[in-house]
Amino acid sequence: MRSLFGGSDPALVLFDLDGTLVDSVPDLALAIDRMLAALELEPAGVARVRDWVGNGAPTLVRRALHGQLDIADATLPVGRFEQAYELFLQFYGESTAALSALYPGVSECLDGLRARGIRLGVATNKPMRFTGDMLQGLGIDGYFDVVIGGDSLPSCKPDPAMLLSAIEQCGATPATTLMVGDSSNDIRAARAAGCKVVGVPYGYNHGEPIEASAPDLIVARLDALL
Structure with a gap:
């Protein structure tokens, strides 16, 4: 991750939810x-x-x-x-989180990023009522400084609006923000917002490999970011 920011940590890491943090x-x-x-x-x-x-x-x-x-x-x-x-x-x-589970490496990633003082957020197209329930149900709601859902703003990803809103709320800039996601929508939103972006290959991308969207980096597990 630091290789994307000249050897330093980003100020803010934004995560997609479904297919990135959680198998929902x-x-x-x-x-x-x-x-x-x-x-x-x-x-x-x-x-x-x-x-x-x-x-x-x-x-x-x-x-x-x-x-x-x-x-x-x-x-x-x-x-x-x-x-x-x-x-x-x-x-x-x-039943929002009864059968859902965190992907391997997610807990380690969130703990490690928090320990380094990096602000964390969620930018998801999932409606907020379910986003909150899922984060609480899986015990990770306390990690995030900002959570923006699919009905928080007039537009969803791949529009960059929710990323830009999260960046503003956290006092970061696009240049100091990393987006992490599993789909072309995440990559396109990050590009439009001016952020670096990491893709994961295990999520939901309509059967297309994440490599086709050309993220800046691909990691098999999120704890590889540390």
């Missing part, structure tokens, strides 16, 4: 399948949901309703999305 797909898939069952539709299953996550809850629900990743030209009957989304919010709210 088991809980997401459970909520999606409960939603689909309530609508008398076939279940999606963990493997398909794993490919669909990463662009926020509304997009995940739309993908589940259509049963596919690409929904650019897809349409739904009037009111169908709203009905499905309310069901998803209900079911996911009942």
